[in-house]
Amino acid sequence: MNNEHRPYTLIAELTYRCPLRCPYCSNPSDFAGRGDEIDTDTWLRVFQEAEALGVVQLNLTGGEPLLRDDLEQLVEGAGKLELYTNLITSGIPLTFERLSRLRTLGLDSVQVSIQSSGPSVSDRIAGAPSFNRKLDAMQWVTSLALPLTMNAVLHRENISDVEALIALAERVSADRLELANTQYLGWALKNRVALLPTREQIERARTVAIEAKMRLRGKMEVLFITPDYYSEYPKSCMEGWGRRFIVVNPEGLALPCHLAHTIPGLHFEQVMQSRLADIWHHSAGFNRFRGEDWLPDPCRTCERRALDFGGCRCQAFHVVGDAGMTDPICSLAPGHGHIESARAQANRTTEIPVLFDYRTGRGCSSR
Amino acid sequence: MIFTKVRPRLSPKVRLKFDRRTDRYLLLYPETGLELNKSAMAIVHLCTGEWTIDEMVDHLIRVYTDVSPDEIRREVCGFLDVLADRGLLQRVS
Ligand code: SF4
Ligand code: SF4
Secondary structure, eight states: OOSSSOOOEEEEEOOSOOSOOOTTOOSOTTOOSOOOOOOHHHHHHHHHHHHHHTOOEEEEESSOGGGOTTHHHHHHHHHHTTOEEEEEEOOOSOOHHHHHHHHHHTOOEEEEEESOSSHHHHHHHHTSSOHHHHHHHHHHHHHTTOOEEEEEEEOTTTGGGHHHHHHHHHHTTOSEEEEEEOOOSHHHHHTHHHHOOOHHHHHHHHHHHHHHHHHTTTTOEEEEEOOGGGOSSOOOGGGSTTTSEEEEOTTOBEESSTTGGGSTTOOOOBTTTSOHHHHHHHOHHHHTTOSSTTOOTTGGGOTTHHHHTTSOHHHIIIIISOTTSOOTTSTTSTTHHHHHHHHHHHHHTTTSOOOOOOOOSOOOOOO | OOOTTOEEEEOTTOEEEEETTTTEEEEEETTEEEEEOHHHHHHHHTTBTTOOHHHHHHHHHHHOTTSOHHHHHHHHHHHHHHHHHTTOEEEEO
16 A cells, blocks of 8 residues: 555544634634534444554544544544544533543543633633633543643734743643644634734744753653744645545545635545545545645745645635645745735734634634 | 663553554554654663663664664664653653
8 A cells, every 4th residue: 555645643523513712713714503413323434444544543623522422432433443542622521530431442642722821811712711621621631641732722812821831731740732823724814913923922932932842851742833924934734635634524524634625626525425445545635736746836846845745725725815826835935925914914913902703603623 | 861771661651553554563642653663663662661771772782783783872862862852751760
């Protein structure tokens, strides 16, 4: 089997429902109601087919995966397939008993997303009182000896809070701390003026994170994920289109990345209608941006193309209007001006108080 | 730098899994993993909490006679560094 295109990770978005309403939720923001979610048996079959394709990691995410009543069955099924199963959650609603049962059934690790280091800002961002319940959840995770990742999505409102976030992660004995900068897609793109930090804010946060990484080496892994708006070159989104990841969304659509279906003109399949292997190998949507033939200029001849594959297709579409173009993040991209003006705007609006619009309806994972 | 009298043990939070597609072992941990080549696997096998780093190196020098001792020491320390960086080792001293 060809290892160039082998999925290692299945991202199972179990539901769009979420009790919280974070403004940076990166799911498509055009969602009005709750669609039909695929059922337990379909998920279990998808896990099996994914494992057969080479998947070894399973991320159970959403929305809020804890809202699925059959989460126990799903974790158990994944455990039987020896998938390394990560639960990606806001920590709400959870009880110690449920977590402990999930662990017994085969859960391997838990990632809890937090919005800020203290209750007042955190609860305001999440749009509901939630901070203390998240603390409880994190303590349960470590008391059950499950690896704990604390994930904080950084934006202008909480980026000056990085020290306190690190201190909190230490206090709850997290194994990993992910300081991820907001990805400006979906809802966050619409709120970009309110969310994008200035370059100085980013640099300061990075310095603090690097210091903590050295100090906590061996105890806690500190990951600072640079916002691509301030990088010279794009990241390899999802390690390449249809190369390492399969996302299956709550309605059963199989995708190379969780926003791929927001790109018009691409065709994706439902897991109810097709086997995952057929989708992986033959889906026109998955094949559209594989390999190098589709690459635009200047990527076509650029030495970095094997590293970043021309960047994020969704960003190219949502920012420049053409998914087949170079990610505008790239300083060599024809569409780079869009990013430069967003940065300039971020630097102008530092004094303006941040107002959050609240999402209603669909939730998403914290990334 | 890793202190060579330490006896590293793989953290219970990582899982070693044989990958039937590549005939290699994968070290799985939260949301990511490492694909181990032969020498990395030989090192991981010794991360039981019983071997000091010095003993690991000596042992591997005896097994892999075709590789220079210096190179083995460098590889062991380098790989253990990678594991320690990611918090995948426990130290038993
Ligand atoms: S030109 Fe294309 S391949 Fe080169 S760095 Fe920019 S996005 Fe990457
Ligand atoms: S799913 Fe979205 S709304 Fe819910 S906690 Fe995560 S980021 Fe916030």
